[in-house]
Amino acid sequence: MALLTLRSALADAEKGGYAVGAFNVSSLDQAIAVLEAAEAESSPVIVQAIAGMSAYDDESRWWSRLRALVSEFDGVPAVLHLDHGRTYDDCLRAIDHGFTSVMIDASRAADTDEPASFEDNVALTRRVVEAATRSGVSVEGELGTIGGAEAGIAGELEEIVFADPDQAVEFVEQTRVDALAVAVGTSHGSVKFTDAAGGGRLRLGLISEIKERLPDTFLVLHGSSSVPAEAVAVINANGGAVRPSYGISPEQKSEGIAAGIRKINQGTDSHLAWSAALRAFLHDNPAVVEPGEQLRPAMGGFRAMVTQRMREFGSSGRA
Numbered sequence: 643m644a645l646l647t648l649r650s651a652l653a654d655a656e657k658g659g660y661a662v663g664a665f666n667v668s669s670l671d672q673a674i675a676v677l678e679a680a681e682a683e684s685s686p687v688i689v690q691a692i693a694g695m696s697a698y699d700d701e702s703r704w705w706s707r708l709r710a711l712v713s714e715f716d717g718v719p720a721v722l723h724l725d726h727g728r729t730y731d732d733c734l735r736a737i738d739h740g741f742t743s744v745m746i747d748a749s750r751a752a753d754t755d756e757p758a759s760f761e762d763n764v765a766l767t768r769r770v771v772e773a774a775t776r777s778g779v780s781v782e783g784e785l786g787t788i789g790g791a792e793a794g795i796a797g798e799l800e801e802i803v804f805a806d807p808d809q810a811v812e813f814v815e816q817t818r819v820d821a822l823a824v825a826v827g828t829s830h831g832s833v834k835f836t837d838a839a840g841g842g843r844l845r846l847g848l849i850s851e852i853k854e855r856l857p858d859t860f861l862v863l864h865g866s867s868s869v870p871a872e873a874v875a876v877i878n879a880n881g882g883a884v885r886p887s888y889g890i891s892p893e894q895k896s897e898g899i900a901a902g903i904r905k906i907n908q909g910t911d912s913h914l915a916w917s918a919a920l921r922a923f924l925h926d927n928p929a930v931v932e933p934g935e936q937l938r939p940a941m942g943g944f945r946a947m948v949t950q951r952m953r954e955f956g957s958s959g960r961a
């Protein structure tokens with residue numbers, strides 16, 4: 643099976659009433675773990691990478707190898723997606739490397755990180771859509787600002803500018819994006835909400851309202867990792883120092899899917915699953931220096947989390 647565009651994968655999800663998980667990878671071993679889970683679950687999957695974030699110095703070779711690896715799993719309906727492209731150049735480079743989907747996050751200015759004006763967001767997003775369309779690549783845009791930070795700095799709910807349904811309609815009309823990341827109460831990073839109620843703040847009514855007005859656009863949930871307490875506890879019991887916090891519960895995500903969410907990003911949960919398994923193994927096996935023995939449990943931990951999410955999102959068995 644050839645790589646899919648995001649539009650095609652999410653159109654199938656729309657028909658089936660499920661969501662496709664998007665898992666962040668920064669090395670080939672991580673991508674293998676995600677693709678193996680998808681293969682075993684007969685699930686579609688979105689493998690995503692962020693520009694400037696990988697284990698390698700040479701991003702061009704990394705992206706070429708990632709593209710080749712995803713193609714190798716020919717039984718897996720997979721989308722290769724650029725997560726949080728900040729500039730036109732980021733997106734063009736990803737398209738040149740064979741990504742089938744790119745996100746242009748023009749909701750904040752790339753240089754200052756301040757919320758961008760609606761007009762600036764539209765202008766940059768539209769330029770990316772024009773280029774991507776020529777290559778048959780899908781585009782995800784972002785409207786409103788999702789709180790928190792990819793790097794794991796505490797995100798306060800006050801920072802979130804919620805998506806406005808009128809603006810969402812105008813944004814899609816003017817940009818023609820295939821998918822839209824909507825700010826509906828989630829937060830980026832490994833430290834999300836400092837109280838249990840935080841993860842319950844997902845504005846389901848807002849999701850339904852936007853979906854109703856944009857039936858041909860696919861809605862994406864960012865900052866929606868669950869931040870499992872067990873994973874954080876394992877990391878911290880084995881030498882780590884991750885501040886415990888609350889994420890978005892699996893139940894909330896299911897309600898989001900019922901309201902119309904079709905792509906769910908699981909960046910932080912991806913990092914936590916890998917780190918917890920690796921730290922626990924190294925702590926329990928201090929004499930092991932063979933890298934294969936160390937990577938095996940890390941890949942296994944990551945694979946298990948991805949498998950669980952595919953079942954929660956209803957994408958298992960849909961390949």
Ligand SMILES: [Zn+2]
Nearest residue numbers: 830864865907
């Ligand atoms: Zn995001």
